[in-house]
Amino acid sequence: MQFWGYRRSEGRPGIRNHVLILPTCACGSESARIIASQVRGAVNIVFNTGCSDVQANTDMSQKILTGFACNPNVYGVVIIGLGCETVGHDKLAEKIRKMTSKPVVSFGIQDEGGTLKTIEKGVRAAREMAMEAGLQQKELFDISELYMGIECGGSDATSGLGSNPATGELSDLLVDMGATTCMSESIEWIGGEHVLAKRAATPEIHNQIIQVCKDYEAHLLAAGQDCRAGQPTPGNKAGGLSTLDEKSLGCIRKNGTRPIVEVLEQAVPPSKHGAVVMDTAGYDISSVTSMVASGCQLVIFTTGRGTCTGNAIAPVLKVTANGRTYKKMEDNMDIDLSPIIRGEKTYQEMGKEMLQNIYDICNGKLTKAEAYGFSDIAVDHVCRFV
Numbered sequence: 001m002q003f004w005g006y007r008r009s010e011g012r013p014g015i016r017n018h019v020l021i022l023p024t025c026a027c028g029s030e031s032a033r034i035i036a037s038q039v040r041g042a043v044n045i046v047f048n049t050g051c052s053d054v055q056a057n058t059d060m061s062q063k064i065l066t067g068f069a070c071n072p073n074v075y076g077v078v079i080i081g082l083g084c085e086t087v088g089h090d091k092l093a094e095k096i097r098k099m100t101s102k103p104v105v106s107f108g109i110q111d112e113g114g115t116l117k118t119i120e121k122g123v124r125a126a127r128e129m130a131m132e133a134g135l136q137q138k139e140l141f142d143i144s145e146l147y148m149g150i151e152c153g154g155s156d157a158t159s160g161l162g163s164n165p166a167t168g169e170l171s172d173l174l175v176d177m178g179a180t181t182c183m184s185e186s187i188e189w190i191g192g193e194h195v196l197a198k199r200a201a202t203p204e205i206h207n208q209i210i211q212v213c214k215d216y217e218a219h220l221l222a223a224g225q226d227c228r229a230g231q232p233t234p235g236n237k238a239g240g241l242s243t244l245d246e247k248s249l250g251c252i253r254k255n256g257t258r259p260i261v262e263v264l265e266q267a268v269p270p271s272k273h274g275a276v277v278m279d280t281a282g283y284d285i286s287s288v289t290s291m292v293a294s295g296c297q298l299v300i301f302t303t304g305r306g307t308c309t310g311n312a313i314a315p316v317l318k319v320t321a322n323g324r325t326y327k328k329m330e331d332n333m334d335i336d337l338s339p340i341i342r343g344e345k346t347y348q349e350m351g352k353e354m355l356q357n358i359y360d361i362c363n364g365k366l367t368k369a370e371a372y373g374f375s376d377i378a379v380d381h382v383c384r385f386v
């Protein structure tokens with residue numbers, strides 16, 4: 001299986017060819033948004049931190065921002081800073097240039113003389129990049145060059161029974177063809193971590209999976225929180241999930257059955273092909289953010305209750321096995337997997353059908369969130385003042 005993509009000097013090909021307008025801090029986000037709105041082919045993110053933070057959070061923010069810039073779906077980057085943030089626009093640009101040969105320029109609002117002057121320069125730079133990006137021709141790549149993120153949110157009983165097993169089947173098919181798939185949100189392994197760890201390719205990976213869950217529970221307890229009290233969420237319970245164990249056993253189905261070859265930290269690219277897992281926060285948008293920052297070209301997102309989330313850099317394909325949710329949220333849901341629940345098709349059959357959807361998205365078909373221009377990100381705060 002092959003798809004048409006954009007060759008990058010480093011690593012995997014892009015399935016999109018964006019010019020990314022990247023703010024270094026919250027104060028640069030509005031200018032970045034305006035610049036992106038003026039340039040065809042440009043996308044932006046809204047970044048709500050970048051200043052007055054502890055070092056651990058600053059380090060995480062830098063991992064996310066540099067990861068976004070290096071994502072294969074990005075052709076070039078225009079960085080917009082204020083000038084007094086923790087890591088300035090010029091320093092972030094320097095970091096990115098060390099990691100990639102993509103075109104990178106940066107502007108500081110204080111240096112340029114204010115918002116309008118910065119926007120003018122940013123628009124000119126972004127237009128130049130967009131014109132260059134338009135000259136790049138697509139090439140055929142093997143499906144083994146694909147790296148797909150897997151996430152769930154707003155789960156209900158149909159998630160574990162339908163959409164997650166079907167997505168797991170899709171993951172297995174892709175892994176068998178040499179591609180890489182990544183499941184994140186480690187709090188949703190707790191209670192089923194022993195089942196997930198059985199798929200580890202080595203004893204070391206087995207122990208890493210168990211330790212990730214132990215560490216997560218200990219981290220929450222140190223902050224006076226019990227994850228087994230906060231999970232499942234009220235929406236999960238309303239959807240028929242009664243315990244964290246029940247939720248986790250359904251959650252881990254979406255990563256399939258193939259051996260897990262690597263356990264990743266947040267926003268870290270995989271070094272191997274195959275099924276991998278990422279230790280991320282217990283929040284779906286934050287987990288998608290980390291996977292996209294690690295280089296995912298696309299994300300498949302399963303839901304039972306429904307969600308409208310999307311990402312500016314990587315297409316987010318949303319699927320549900322709840323027929324009622326699909327009808328009520330047809331504006332947002334891309335694929336209806338409810339025939340599994342009605343017994344009309346097996347999850348294996350629908351997993352194979354979704355392979356065609358993945359092929360179409362790789363070749364340029366927009367997901368619904370992508371067509372709307374949705375751009376959700378959330379950076380995990382690993383440490384905060386109280």
